[in-house]
Amino acid sequence: MSLPLSSAPAPAWLWNGDEPSVTSVFQPIVDLLRGEVIGHEVLSRGPGEFREPHVLFTQARLEGYTWELERACWTSALRCISTLPESQRRAPFFFNVSPDVLSDPRFGDGSTEELLARYGLNPKNLVLEITEKAAFEDNALLQRLTKQCSALGFGIALDDFGAGHSGLVTLVHSAPQFIKLDQALVRDIHRHSYQQHLVKSLVAFAASVNATLIAEGVETWDELAVLLRLGIRHVQGYLVARPAPAPVLPSVEFEARRHEAMRALDFREDEDDETVGSMVIRRVCVERQVAAEELERFFQQKADVDHVAVIQGERLEALVLRRYSAAKGATHAAPLVVEDRMAITTLARLAMERTPEALYDPVAVTDAQKRFLGTVTMQQLIRRVAELLERRPPA
Numbered sequence: 001m002s003l004p005l006s007s008a009p010a011p012a013w014l015w016n017g018d019e020p021s022v023t024s025v026f027q028p029i030v031d032l033l034r035g036e037v038i039g040h041e042v043l044s045r046g047p048g049e050f051r052e053p054h055v056l057f058t059q060a061r062l063e064g065y066t067w068e069l070e071r072a073c074w075t076s077a078l079r080c081i082s083t084l085p086e087s088q089r090r091a092p093f094f095f096n097v098s099p100d101v102l103s104d105p106r107f108g109d110g111s112t113e114e115l116l117a118r119y120g121l122n123p124k125n126l127v128l129e130i131t132e133k134a135a136f137e138d139n140a141l142l143q144r145l146t147k148q149c150s151a152l153g154f155g156i157a158l159d160d161f162g163a164g165h166s167g168l169v170t171l172v173h174s175a176p177q178f179i180k181l182d183q184a185l186v187r188d189i190h191r192h193s194y195q196q197h198l199v200k201s202l203v204a205f206a207a208s209v210n211a212t213l214i215a216e217g218v219e220t221w222d223e224l225a226v227l228l229r230l231g232i233r234h235v236q237g238y239l240v241a242r243p244a245p246a247p248v249l250p251s252v253e254f255e256a257r258r259h260e261a262m263r264a265l266d267f268r269e270d271e272d273d274e275t276v277g278s279m280v281i282r283r284v285c286v287e288r289q290v291a292a293e294e295l296e297r298f299f300q301q302k303a304d305v306d307h308v309a310v311i312q313g314e315r316l317e318a319l320v321l322r323r324y325s326a327a328k329g330a331t332h333a334a335p336l337v338v339e340d341r342m343a344i345t346t347l348a349r350l351a352m353e354r355t356p357e358a359l360y361d362p363v364a365v366t367d368a369q370k371r372f373l374g375t376v377t378m379q380q381l382i383r384r385v386a387e388l389l390e391r392r393p394p395a
Helices: 053-063 065-080 110-117 139-152 165-173 194-210 221-230 252-265 291-303 344-352 378-391
Strands: 022-030 036-045 093-097 128-130 155-161 179-183 214-216 285-287 308-312 315-321 337-339 363-366 372-376
Touching: 022 065, 036 053, 036 065, 053 065, 065 093, 065 315, 128 139, 128 179, 139 155, 139 165, 155 165, 179 194, 194 214, 194 221, 221 252, 291 308, 308 372, 315 363, 315 372, 344 378
Parallel strands: 036 093, 093 128, 128 155, 155 179, 179 214, 285 308, 337 363
Antiparallel strands: 022 036, 308 315, 363 372
């Protein structure tokens, strides 16, 4: 049930005239396999005694200012985002949205899109996190609202999954693209086998419905190591980075430890898995000083060559694909790059997660020191995966 809407002016701890009294901070969400930031959650901090989010939002609910608070949070965040470099503004930003606000008629009256447009953004830049702790009582309404938001271009996430009593029902009716595991399921997971079994089952479920599963509140390397082993690929928490006034990347130290954690895991799902290194072929390589016209002539002369590796010393600079040759006005392709120790089955999953345009591009392979070894084509990969499946005894 929604709280009554307040008609009184918002207090100074929410709004100071037209200026929001809240401030925004950002926390990155990281893809562990690639070491890339896939988005940032936007968190809010209140003034003075209301700095902590739970204090701020509790007070707003008690006084009937939930809508005014949410609008202050959005205004503060969008202002911050609008000042970022273009490359950072494109990353999705995750905004918490309570059921009360999502079902408020003012959310769907066009004012939210107007607020976004004012700061040069659109719904495709945002993911709405529906908190599972405050469940909808009207499931049909939830389904209708999330469909409307998706139709406008918003991404949908289910936040705090596993924290309340109606998570599965909310999950079914919201059909989110992202599922964020509550930190209660993550905390000390390396010590509790029951939690591990539950998370493993959720990993399988998320994969079956093509949803991205994100573990929130990761604070220790012990937790991260177990989450990796269970198949969790995306994480957020103090271990990655603490909330900051502007979007940040994980530290160099985190990236080094993440890389070592992935190598220790060895990407193997089964002891019989073969590694990518067994398939690598050293293709045609050129130094990066080679002119585009020369590459075009090479493709014309070598009809059997699909791609060329552009290198500098032992490092890969790019791949030039025949279909992206200079005559077609395209530049070098940025390929999927993996280590030679990765399991073939893991590479197959990663390769199939690429965009439709890149789905059949070759994969570049390096050693642990990032030295270029060669490439693997999708034809090779599909054939080898089929061979591995034929070898395995029936269950």
